[in-house]
Amino acid sequence: MVQEIGVRALREQLSQVLESVQAGRSVLVTHNHKPIARIEPVHAEASPAVQRLLGTGRVTWGGERLRPFEPVALAGDGPTVSEILLAQRGEKVRQEGPRRRPSRALPR
Secondary structure, X not given: OOEEEEHHHHHHOHHHHHHHHHOOOOEEEEEOOEEXXXXXXXXXXXXXXXXXXXXXXXXXXXXXXXXXOOOEEOOOOOOOHHHHHXXXXXXXXXXXXXXXXXXXXXXX
């Protein structure tokens, strides 16, 4: 959600507004109840895909570095995620030879 603030209030509360922006929130600046500017966090290190996601407004990111993580290998002989989704959709799973598990690892 975008916070709205008038020009006068922005002058009076600039430090608090900038803290809010640094925490990942966008601020819409208004003058006479009409939008005139938007203050948004800078996400210089975000990849283009993450930039697009942030641009939708559905997610926020404060810009802090992400913590490193240890990948977790997928294990087991159960169905793959793709097979589960196809089953839920009522579609048949195509078997084109031996099933291969993805070699990718998922974050914890």
